[in-house]
Amino acid sequence: MTHTISVIQQKGGCGKSILTVSLASILAGEGHNVIIPDTDTLRSSSLWASQELYSRGEIDHVHETNDNEITGLLRELQGQYDYTLVDTAGFNTRIAAYVAAASDLVLIPCTTTLADVQGAVNTQRFLAKLSAEIGKPIKNAVVRLDFKRKETNDSAISDELSDEADLDVLDSVLWHSTSFKTALNTGKQLKGRAKVYTQELVRELRSKHLVPPTINLKKAA
Numbered sequence: 001m002t003h004t005i006s007v008i009q010q011k012g013g014c015g016k017s018i019l020t021v022s023l024a025s026i027l028a029g030e031g032h033n034v035i036i037p038d039t040d041t042l043r044s045s046s047l048w049a050s051q052e053l054y055s056r057g058e059i060d061h062v063h064e065t066n067d068n069e070i071t072g073l074l075r076e077l078q079g080q081y082d083y084t085l086v087d088t089a090g091f092n093t094r095i096a097a098y099v100a101a102a103s104d105l106v107l108i109p110c111t112t113t114l115a116d117v118q119g120a121v122n123t124q125r126f127l128a129k130l131s132a133e134i135g136k137p138i139k140n141a142v143v144r145l146d147f148k149r150k151e152t153n154d155s156a157i158s159d160e161l162s163d164e165a166d167l168d169v170l171d172s173v174l175w176h177s178t179s180f181k182t183a184l185n186t187g188k189q190l191k192g193r194a195k196v197y198t199q200e201l202v203r204e205l206r207s208k209h210l211v212p213p214t215i216n217l218k219k220a221a
């Protein structure tokens with residue numbers, strides 16, 4: 001049974017594709033079978049997954065922008081992969097609602113602007129409303145990206161996020177590192193600090209039971 005994680009945020013340029021491919025890189029590196037359904041017309045994450053510069057483990061991808069097709073596609077993937085990681089173009093499209101409804105977990109990325117904070121708040125409200133409409137809980141959590149530890153503005157943004165009572169903000173942060181952008185732009189595997197930060201995020205997701213421990217590990221040592 002696949003575990004479906006989608007990455008959704010109203011605001012563009014908030015790290016959705018970086019978060020998607022970084023998680024894919026770590027989970028596949030553990031030996032899991034991973035697929036990225038990319039529902040964004042820009043194709044950032046499917047282009048990343050289509051490059052085979054060197055082995056990233058097993059990462060498939062599929063590009064699907066048709067909201068009439070996405071639910072059926074996600075259903076088809078059940079049983080075929082350990083993890084399904086869905087990249088989206090934001091939630092102002094019907095497709096994001098279908099994706100969210102089919103997800104075990106929605107991650108809401110947020111970089112260091114107030115517009116991103118507002119986008120995260122709007123996204124959480126959207127998920128709460130959708131959840132009430134479909135009568136099914138939709139687990140969700142905010143992931144901070146591109147924060148700098150010593151930047152006053154960035155800690156102020158973290159405070160803004162903490163002040164939003166309805167947001168579940170994860171402790172792990174994908175701190176600023178050019179390796180994230182390099183990985184996304186070149187199709188290469190995550191390395192260095194970017195890898196460590198994403199591994200920490202995966203550990204936290206597992207410790208909070210937002211992601212299952214490990215699934216069907218065929219290749220792990």
Ligand SMILES: Nc1ncnc2c1ncn2[C@@H]1O[C@H](COP(=O)(O)OP(=O)(O)OP(=O)(O)O)[C@@H](O)[C@H]1O
Pocket residue numbers: 011012013014015016017018019040042044088089111145146147174175176177178180181
């Ligand atoms: N941890 C990080 N370290 C460095 N840069 C980061 C980090 N996280 C995000 N970024 C920056 O954020 C930018 C946008 O990231 P990304 O393309 O993943 O966003 P997106 O939400 O997918 O955008 P779009 O709405 O266009 O699909 C990157 O080009 C990069 O500059």
Ligand SMILES: [Mg+2]
Pocket residue numbers: 016017018040042044045088
């Ligand atoms: Mg993107």
